Amino acid sequence: MAVFSSLFSVPSGPAYFDSAASSLTCKAALEAMASYYSQDRANVHRGAHRYTRQASERYEAVYGKLASFFNATDQEFAAVRNSTEALNAVALGLDWKSGDEVVVTDVEHHSNLLPWLRLQKQGVKIRVLAADGQGRFQADDLSELLSRKTRLVSFTACSNVLGASVPVVDLAKAAQDAGALVCVDAAQYVGHHAVDLKKWPVDFLAFSGHKCFGPTGIGALFHREGSGLQPWFVGGGTVRDVTLKDYQLLEHREQFEAGTPAIAEWIGLGAALDVVSKIGCAAIEEHDRGLAEKMLSILQETDDVQVFGPTSAAEKSCALFAFSVKNVPHHQAAVMLDELGFAVRSGHHCAIPLTRKLAVEGTVRASLHAYNNEKQVEAFGNALEQVAQLA
Ligand SMILES: Cc1ncc(COP(=O)(O)O)c(C=O)c1O
Secondary structure, eight states, rough: OOOOGGOOOOOOEEEBTTTOHHHHHHHHHHHHHHHHHHSSSSSSSSSSHHHHHHHHHHHHHHHHHHHHTTSOGGGGGEEEEHHHHHHHHHHHOOOOTTTEEEEEEETTOOGGGGHHHHGGTTTTTEEEOOOTTTSSSOOOHHHOOOOOEEEEEESSSSSSTTTTBOOHHHHHHHHHHHOOOOEEEOOTTTTBBBTTTTTSSOEEEEEEETTTOOSOOOEEEEETTTOHHHHHHHOSSEEEEOOOEEEEOOOGGGOOOOSOOOOHHHHHHHHHHHHHHHHHHHHHHHHHHHHHHHHHHHHHHHHEEESOOOOOGBBBBBSEEEEEEOOOOOHHHHHHHOOOTEEEEEEEEOHHHHHTTSSOOOOEEEEOOTOOOOHHHHHHHHHHHHHHTTO
16 A cells, blocks of 8 residues: 655644544645745735735646646636535525525535525525435436426535445436536545546535645635626625726636635645645545555444445445444544544534434544555554443
């Protein structure tokens, strides 16, 4: 198994098994941000002095990186704080009519559920596509929910609880065939897999930099040209002309950039995407698969452990596992695992409807990434045995 950990800032304490909440940061992102702050510190797109020109150049270059990373154009991205903001931006930036319908799934993170539920106040109806017991979806089930009223279908590319592979293209095609817009929450997908937006028939895609080796406080929204998305914020940096009565927005992506952006973080995100490309998504997938196989067999072989989601590693989208240990509350199990050397998440993982469907109060979640290795997984098996002995 290839070792990529030297590219990351890895803490010296417990092994980091909480990448689905936030990945570790790559050193290149930290260096890019530090060099912006120490050498090019100025606002962007404002003024003419050399520092603002240098900062603007570095800032603009990130749009180009996004365009080549996702095979789209640089006009089709907007800088946002995170996936949550990107998904809200879509909900706030479309012109809804009473009677419109939005389809979501029953495995969504709250960030891909609440923005749509809120639209109910405007007369929008929410319909729900149910996953099977292991988190799988069928495009035919989606087709049954679609009608001429369906305005948008929004679904995750990978559940942050089940980690199951999602047939993104099949679902998106079914939705588009019915005339609906398609929005993909790729928070758990980007950084693990390549995304080719010329091949994915989707109109919107949201992701967070902090889950793909980048800094916190930055992410991006892809909005396909012609999607009809309107800016969700307006203000400085977005206008061609303003009077005291009205304003005229800039035409291209600048209209989506109200106010001073998160310049350092955006530059850091660009560096993080370069690291994903340098490792290569195929290599990350192979690494994830190796970890997933090992982790799944450990979880399945440990007495009194129940695993949620796919029972085979081949059906996992990444090395992400939610489980419970009989008679051991999830937070207690997480604290014990921390003491035994593993940082795992516990709780409902911002997916209360799914947690309810699984008929549990919460779960423990171990989520691994490129900087983890098989040795850590083996040691985790021993730690888990000790927790299970409390059962
Ligand atoms: C599937 C999914 N969607 C959306 C989000 C929200 O991401 P953020 O907190 O970066 O906005 C998360 C975060 O865990 C997630 O796992």
